[in-house]
Amino acid sequence: MDLMGMMGKLKETQQKIEDTKKRLDTVLIDEQSADGLLKITLTANRKVKTISIDDSLLEDKEQLEDYLIVTLNKAIERATSVNEQELDAVAKMDMPMIPGMDNLFK
Incomplete structure:
Protein backbone atom coordinates (compact mmCIF):
# COMPACT_ATOMS: atom_id res chain seq x y z
CA MET A 1 0.00 0.00 0.00
CA ASP A 2 1.42 3.37 -1.05
CA LEU A 3 1.11 5.42 2.12
CA MET A 4 2.55 8.66 0.64
CA GLY A 5 0.19 8.39 -2.31
CA MET A 6 -2.72 7.85 0.04
CA MET A 7 -1.75 10.82 2.20
CA GLY A 8 -1.56 13.01 -0.90
CA LYS A 9 -4.96 11.71 -1.97
CA LEU A 10 -6.36 12.43 1.49
CA LYS A 11 -5.07 16.04 1.39
CA GLU A 12 -6.53 16.44 -2.10
CA THR A 13 -9.88 15.09 -0.90
CA GLN A 14 -9.86 17.40 2.14
CA GLN A 15 -9.23 20.34 -0.22
CA LYS A 16 -12.13 19.24 -2.43
CA ILE A 17 -14.34 18.97 0.64
CA GLU A 18 -13.37 22.52 1.68
CA ASP A 19 -14.06 23.76 -1.88
CA THR A 20 -17.43 21.99 -1.82
CA LYS A 21 -18.31 23.60 1.52
CA LYS A 22 -17.46 27.03 0.06
CA ARG A 23 -19.63 26.30 -2.97
CA LEU A 24 -22.48 25.18 -0.70
CA ASP A 25 -22.47 28.72 0.76
CA THR A 26 -23.75 29.84 -2.65
CA VAL A 27 -26.42 27.12 -2.96
CA LEU A 28 -29.70 28.56 -1.68
CA ILE A 29 -32.57 26.54 -0.25
CA ASP A 30 -35.95 28.29 -0.28
CA GLU A 31 -38.65 27.10 2.07
CA GLN A 32 -42.02 28.59 2.95
CA SER A 33 -45.02 27.95 5.14
CA ALA A 34 -47.91 26.09 3.50
CA ASP A 35 -49.80 29.37 2.96
CA GLY A 36 -46.72 31.28 1.81
CA LEU A 37 -46.94 33.86 4.62
CA LEU A 38 -43.45 33.03 5.88
CA LYS A 39 -40.50 32.51 3.54
CA ILE A 40 -36.99 31.49 4.57
CA THR A 41 -33.82 31.12 2.51
CA LEU A 42 -30.82 29.18 3.82
CA THR A 43 -27.52 28.24 2.26
CA ALA A 44 -26.80 24.53 1.87
CA ASN A 45 -24.40 25.07 4.80
CA ARG A 46 -27.46 25.88 6.94
CA LYS A 47 -26.84 29.62 7.34
CA VAL A 48 -30.00 31.74 7.29
CA LYS A 49 -29.87 34.29 4.44
CA THR A 50 -33.34 35.81 4.46
CA GLN A 63 -48.60 31.70 15.39
CA LEU A 64 -45.47 33.46 14.07
CA GLU A 65 -43.27 31.45 16.46
CA ASP A 66 -44.93 28.20 15.31
CA TYR A 67 -44.46 29.17 11.67
CA LEU A 68 -40.79 29.97 12.25
CA ILE A 69 -40.12 26.65 14.01
CA VAL A 70 -41.86 24.51 11.39
CA THR A 71 -40.49 26.37 8.37
CA LEU A 72 -36.92 26.67 9.72
CA ASN A 73 -36.86 22.96 10.57
CA LYS A 74 -38.04 22.04 7.06
CA ALA A 75 -35.45 24.35 5.50
CA ILE A 76 -32.65 22.96 7.73
CA GLU A 77 -33.64 19.38 6.83
CA ARG A 78 -33.51 20.15 3.10
CA ALA A 79 -30.21 22.05 3.43
CA THR A 80 -28.70 19.19 5.46
CA SER A 81 -29.78 16.68 2.84
CA VAL A 82 -28.18 18.69 0.01
CA ASN A 83 -25.05 19.27 2.11
CA GLU A 84 -24.60 15.57 2.96
CA GLN A 85 -25.21 14.41 -0.61
CA GLU A 86 -22.63 16.83 -1.98
CA LEU A 87 -19.96 16.03 0.63
CA ASP A 88 -20.60 12.27 0.39
CA ALA A 89 -20.19 12.45 -3.38
CA VAL A 90 -16.78 14.17 -3.01
CA ALA A 91 -15.57 11.75 -0.34
CA LYS A 92 -16.73 8.65 -2.26
CA MET A 93 -15.38 9.86 -5.59
CA ASP A 94 -11.85 10.39 -4.30
CA MET A 95 -11.28 7.99 -1.48
CA PRO A 96 -9.92 4.53 -2.01
CA MET A 97 -12.12 2.19 -0.03
CA ILE A 98 -10.24 1.47 3.17
CA PRO A 99 -12.13 -0.58 5.75
CA GLY A 100 -13.21 1.65 8.63
CA MET A 101 -12.44 4.91 6.79
CA ASP A 102 -16.00 5.42 5.57
CA ASN A 103 -16.99 7.01 8.89
CA LEU A 104 -14.12 9.48 8.85
CA PHE A 105 -16.04 12.28 7.15
CA LYS A 106 -19.36 11.90 8.95
Whole structure:
Protein backbone atom coordinates (compact mmCIF):
# COMPACT_ATOMS: atom_id res chain seq x y z
CA MET A 1 0.00 0.00 0.00
CA ASP A 2 1.42 3.37 -1.05
CA LEU A 3 1.11 5.42 2.12
CA MET A 4 2.55 8.66 0.64
CA GLY A 5 0.19 8.39 -2.31
CA MET A 6 -2.72 7.85 0.04
CA MET A 7 -1.75 10.82 2.20
CA GLY A 8 -1.56 13.01 -0.90
CA LYS A 9 -4.96 11.71 -1.97
CA LEU A 10 -6.36 12.43 1.49
CA LYS A 11 -5.07 16.04 1.39
CA GLU A 12 -6.53 16.44 -2.10
CA THR A 13 -9.88 15.09 -0.90
CA GLN A 14 -9.86 17.40 2.14
CA GLN A 15 -9.23 20.34 -0.22
CA LYS A 16 -12.13 19.24 -2.43
CA ILE A 17 -14.34 18.97 0.64
CA GLU A 18 -13.37 22.52 1.68
CA ASP A 19 -14.06 23.76 -1.88
CA THR A 20 -17.43 21.99 -1.82
CA LYS A 21 -18.31 23.60 1.52
CA LYS A 22 -17.46 27.03 0.06
CA ARG A 23 -19.63 26.30 -2.97
CA LEU A 24 -22.48 25.18 -0.70
CA ASP A 25 -22.47 28.72 0.76
CA THR A 26 -23.75 29.84 -2.65
CA VAL A 27 -26.42 27.12 -2.96
CA LEU A 28 -29.70 28.56 -1.68
CA ILE A 29 -32.57 26.54 -0.25
CA ASP A 30 -35.95 28.29 -0.28
CA GLU A 31 -38.65 27.10 2.07
CA GLN A 32 -42.02 28.59 2.95
CA SER A 33 -45.02 27.95 5.14
CA ALA A 34 -47.91 26.09 3.50
CA ASP A 35 -49.80 29.37 2.96
CA GLY A 36 -46.72 31.28 1.81
CA LEU A 37 -46.94 33.86 4.62
CA LEU A 38 -43.45 33.03 5.88
CA LYS A 39 -40.50 32.51 3.54
CA ILE A 40 -36.99 31.49 4.57
CA THR A 41 -33.82 31.12 2.51
CA LEU A 42 -30.82 29.18 3.82
CA THR A 43 -27.52 28.24 2.26
CA ALA A 44 -26.80 24.53 1.87
CA ASN A 45 -24.40 25.07 4.80
CA ARG A 46 -27.46 25.88 6.94
CA LYS A 47 -26.84 29.62 7.34
CA VAL A 48 -30.00 31.74 7.29
CA LYS A 49 -29.87 34.29 4.44
CA THR A 50 -33.34 35.81 4.46
CA ILE A 51 -36.59 35.62 6.40
CA SER A 52 -39.70 37.23 4.93
CA ILE A 53 -42.73 37.57 7.22
CA ASP A 54 -46.15 38.63 5.95
CA ASP A 55 -47.60 41.50 8.03
CA SER A 56 -50.64 39.39 8.97
CA LEU A 57 -48.36 37.11 11.04
CA LEU A 58 -47.12 40.03 13.12
CA GLU A 59 -50.43 40.25 14.94
CA ASP A 60 -50.15 36.77 16.46
CA LYS A 61 -46.85 36.14 18.21
CA GLU A 62 -47.57 32.46 18.97
CA GLN A 63 -48.60 31.70 15.39
CA LEU A 64 -45.47 33.46 14.07
CA GLU A 65 -43.27 31.45 16.46
CA ASP A 66 -44.93 28.20 15.31
CA TYR A 67 -44.46 29.17 11.67
CA LEU A 68 -40.79 29.97 12.25
CA ILE A 69 -40.12 26.65 14.01
CA VAL A 70 -41.86 24.51 11.39
CA THR A 71 -40.49 26.37 8.37
CA LEU A 72 -36.92 26.67 9.72
CA ASN A 73 -36.86 22.96 10.57
CA LYS A 74 -38.04 22.04 7.06
CA ALA A 75 -35.45 24.35 5.50
CA ILE A 76 -32.65 22.96 7.73
CA GLU A 77 -33.64 19.38 6.83
CA ARG A 78 -33.51 20.15 3.10
CA ALA A 79 -30.21 22.05 3.43
CA THR A 80 -28.70 19.19 5.46
CA SER A 81 -29.78 16.68 2.84
CA VAL A 82 -28.18 18.69 0.01
CA ASN A 83 -25.05 19.27 2.11
CA GLU A 84 -24.60 15.57 2.96
CA GLN A 85 -25.21 14.41 -0.61
CA GLU A 86 -22.63 16.83 -1.98
CA LEU A 87 -19.96 16.03 0.63
CA ASP A 88 -20.60 12.27 0.39
CA ALA A 89 -20.19 12.45 -3.38
CA VAL A 90 -16.78 14.17 -3.01
CA ALA A 91 -15.57 11.75 -0.34
CA LYS A 92 -16.73 8.65 -2.26
CA MET A 93 -15.38 9.86 -5.59
CA ASP A 94 -11.85 10.39 -4.30
CA MET A 95 -11.28 7.99 -1.48
CA PRO A 96 -9.92 4.53 -2.01
CA MET A 97 -12.12 2.19 -0.03
CA ILE A 98 -10.24 1.47 3.17
CA PRO A 99 -12.13 -0.58 5.75
CA GLY A 100 -13.21 1.65 8.63
CA MET A 101 -12.44 4.91 6.79
CA ASP A 102 -16.00 5.42 5.57
CA ASN A 103 -16.99 7.01 8.89
CA LEU A 104 -14.12 9.48 8.85
CA PHE A 105 -16.04 12.28 7.15
CA LYS A 106 -19.36 11.90 8.95
